Amino acid sequence: xxxxxxxxxxxxxxxxxxxxxxxxxRRYGTPELVAARELLEAWMLEAGLRxxxxxxxxxxxxxxxxxxxxxxIGSHFDTVVDAGRYDGNLGILLGIGCAEELAGADPxxxxxxxxxxxxxxxRFPTAYFGSRAFLGxxxxxxxxxxxxxxxxxxxxxxxxxxxxxxxxGLPANAVAYLEAHIEQGPVLEAEGHPLGIVTAIxxxxxxxxxxxxxxxxxxxxxMGLRRDAFSAAAExxxxxxxxxxxxxxxxxTVGEVAVAPGAANVIPGRAAISxxxxxxxxxxxxxxxxxVREIVADVAxxxxxxAAVDVVHDERSVxxxxxxxxxxxxxxxxxxxxxxxxxxxxxxxxxVLSDHVPVAMLFVRCxxxxxxxxxxxVTEDDVAAALAVLTAVVRSAE
Ligand code: GLV
Ligand code: MN
Ligand code: MN
Numbered sequence: 001x002x003x004x005x006x007x008x009x010x011x012x013x014x015x016x017x018x019x020x021x022x023x024x025x026r027r028y029g030t031p032e033l034v035a036a037r038e039l040l041e042a043w044m045l046e047a048g049l050r051x052x053x054x055x056x057x058x059x060x061x062x063x064x065x066x067x068x069x070x071x072x073i074g075s076h077f078d079t080v081v082d083a084g085r086y087d088g089n090l091g092i093l094l095g096i097g098c099a100e101e102l103a104g105a106d107p108x109x110x111x112x113x114x115x116x117x118x119x120x121x122x123r124f125p126t127a128y129f130g131s132r133a134f135l136g137x138x139x140x141x142x143x144x145x146x147x148x149x150x151x152x153x154x155x156x157x158x159x160x161x162x163x164x165x166x167x168x169g170l171p172a173n174a175v176a177y178l179e180a181h182i183e184q185g186p187v188l189e190a191e192g193h194p195l196g197i198v199t200a201i202x203x204x205x206x207x208x209x210x211x212x213x214x215x216x217x218x219x220x221x222x223m224g225l226r227r228d229a230f231s232a233a234a235e236x237x238x239x240x241x242x243x244x245x246x247x248x249x250x251x252x253t254v255g256e257v258a259v260a261p262g263a264a265n266v267i268p269g270r271a272a273i274s275x276x277x278x279x280x281x282x283x284x285x286x287x288x289x290x291x292v293r294e295i296v297a298d299v300a301x302x303x304x305x306x307a308a309v310d311v312v313h314d315e316r317s318v319x320x321x322x323x324x325x326x327x328x329x330x331x332x333x334x335x336x337x338x339x340x341x342x343x344x345x346x347x348x349x350x351x352v353l354s355d356h357v358p359v360a361m362l363f364v365r366c367x368x369x370x371x372x373x374x375x376x377x378v379t380e381d382d383v384a385a386a387l388a389v390l391t392a393v394v395r396s397a398e
Contacts, residue, residue: 002380002384003097003100003101003384003387004097004380004381004383004384004387005380006097006100007090007093007094007096007097007383007387008378008380008383010039010043010093010096011085011086011089011090011093012085013039014036014039014040014077014085014089015085017032017033017035017036017039018032019032020082023081023082023083023374024079024082024083024084024085024374025079025080025081025082025083026077026078026079026083027078027079027081027120027122027123028057028078028117028118028122028123028124028126028129028130028155028159029057029123029124029150029152029154029155029156029158029159030123030155030158030159031158033057033077033078033117033158033159034057034158034159036077037053037057037059037077037115037117037159040059040077040092040096040115041053041059041061043093043096044059044061044096044099044113046100047061047063047096047097047099047100047103048063048099048100048103049061049062049063049096049099049111049113050062050063052161052164053160053161053164054133054134054160054161054164054169055133055139055156055160055161055162055164055166056117056118056129056130056133056134056139056156056159056160057117057118057130057156057159057160057161058114058115058116058117058130058131058133058134058169059077059114059115059117060112060113060114060115060134060169061095061096061099061112061113061114061115062110062111062112062113062171063099063102063110063111063112063113064107064109064110064111065110066110066171066172066173067110067173068107068108068109068110068173069108069109069110069173069174069175070109070110070111070112070171070173070174070175071109071110071111071112071174071175071176071177071178071393071394072111072112072113072114072170072171072174072176072177072178072353072357073091073094073095073098073111073112073113073114073177073178073179073180073390073394074091074092074095074112074113074114074115074116074131074177074179074349074353075088075089075090075091075092075095075115075116075119075179075180075181075348075349076088076089076091076092076115076116076117076118076119076120076130076131076349077089077092077115077116077117078116078117078118078119078120078122078130079120079122080120080122080372081122082373082374083372083373083374083376084182084370084371084372084373084374084375084376084377085374085376086182086364086366086371086376086377086378087181087182087184087371087372087376088116088119088120088181090180090181090182090364090378090383091179091180091181092113092114092115094180094383094386094387094390095111095113095114095180095390096113097387097390097391098111098113098387098390098391098394099111099113101387101391102391102394102395105395107394107395108394108395108396108397109175109394109395109397110171110173111394112171112174114134114169116130116131116134116349117129117130117133117159118130119131119347119348119349121206121312121313123146123147123155124140124144124145124146124152124155125144125208125310125312126140126144126152126312126313127206127312127313127315128315128347128349128351128352130349131349131351131352131353132352134168134169134170135168135169135170135352135353135355135356136166136167136168136169139156139160140152142156147258168356170353170356170357174356174357175357175358176321176324176357176358176359176360176393177350177353177354177357177358177359177360178324178328178359178360178361178362178390178393179348179349179350179359179360179361179362180361180362180363180364180386180390181344181346181348181361181362181363181364182363182364182365182366182371182376182378183196183342183363183364183365183366183369184344184345184346184366184369184371184372185345185346185369186368186369187340187342187369188340188342188363188364188365188366189365189366189367189368189369191340193337193338193339193340193365194337194339194364194365194379194381194382194385194386195332195337195339195362195363195364195365195382195385195386195389196339196340196341196342196362196363196365197320197325197328197329197332197339197340197341197342197360197361197362197363198320198325198341198342198343198344198360198361198362198363199319199320199325199341199342199343200280200317200318200319200320200343200344201317201318201320201343201344201346201347201348201350201351201361202278202279202280202317202343202344202345202346202347203278203279203280203282203285203314203315203316203317203318204276204277204278204279204285204314204315204347205275205276205277205278205285205289205311205313205314205315206274206275206276206277206311206312206313206314207274207275207277207289207292207309207310207311207312208272208273208274208275208309208310208312209233209236209272209273209274209275209296209307209308209309209310210270210271210272210307210308210310211229211230211232211233211236211270211271211272211300211305211306211307212229212269212270212305212306212307212308213226213227213228213229213232213267213268213269213270213303213304213305213306214226214227214267214269215260215261215266215267215268215269215270216266216267216269217265217266217267218264218265218266218267219265221267226267227267227269227303227304227305228267228268228303228305229259229268229269229270229271229305230259230268230271231268231303232271232299232300232303232305232307233257233259233271233272233273235299235303236273236295236296236299237254237273237275239295239299240252240254240275240277240292240295241254243288243291243292243295244277244288247279247284247288249279249280249281249284250277250278250279250284250285250288251277251278251279251345252275252276252277252278252288253275253276254273254274254275254276255274255276256272256273256274257271257272257273258271258272258273259271275292277289277292278345280317280343281317282316282317285314289311289314292309293309296309315347315351316351318350318351318354318359320350320354320359320360320361321358321359321360323358324358324359324360324393325341325360327360327393327398328360328362328389328390328393331388331389331392331393331396332385332389334392335385335388335389337385339362342363344361344363346371348361362386362389362390364378364382364383364385364386365378365379365382366378
């Protein structure tokens, strides 16, 4: 089996670690997340990496004795709800593949492969929890809760390693962080390129807006006398969609809606929505966030409901290291490819790593540009090309 075929077979096996049968849902602090990490650790050990799990639950594999400059390759193994099998996972599997390719060789760099335990923030209101903890940040407040009221502290008890030393897991000799990731967009496929070099990662904010009105009888309260929390939420969602459309470069998504009490014949007394708002220009994103607050206040006042806006995170845009990107481009040219440059609209652990080490990202073409969807798909040839590029960068001194 080729190294690329092995990476894809492993992605299939990881897909079996899911909280729900028939889909891939692997959120932080669940036994399924730990099961996936155990698979990754077994493959790391087979590849000759020395492994450890940190306090948050990140898995770190190391090759080399610390005498050479180290390249760190990583991505995340948590997933969104009903996810695809390659988002995050592929980047870790390519790091492990890289270690396998380098077995018995005399590479110019040490290699550290990191599997981050929580990038998506699907379960708890955290942002890049895994990569921040990897870099030695204090763990977030354990009293944070998920939608069912379970605490982050309980999640850390399941996924974390309480015996691990605190502090940064970034090797002192790290010179580069590389993250290979499916593109999650349609550009490479449309332009006929297996790989792309990422120039920048778009910043984004996530908000929770909670509206409180008055629950009441759906048959008896006249329309003009209602304080319907869901109708207010719906009006806000449409106004935010219009705001992003009018900007032209922003994207905004309302992906979570919770309505209480939640019965067909009860006027909603409470509604909560998420707003995911992204813009490559940090200043313009800031202004749009201000507009969102105004929209919420205006709708709440007109509809006589109470509104609370909670900014879960607000991440800046990050520029990738041009020299590292060029190194990957040269490696790609040596195997007959000419990868285009493109920006990432999705967030990645590289954002957090960029504060501490030069970062670069390699995008792999994915069918239809589809991701955060079980239909995520890549080809073995494209995975092989990505592996060749990463391996060349770790192998060579230049
Ligand atoms: C990560 O998948 C993101 O939401 O950008
Ligand atoms: Mn994702
Ligand atoms: Mn991802």
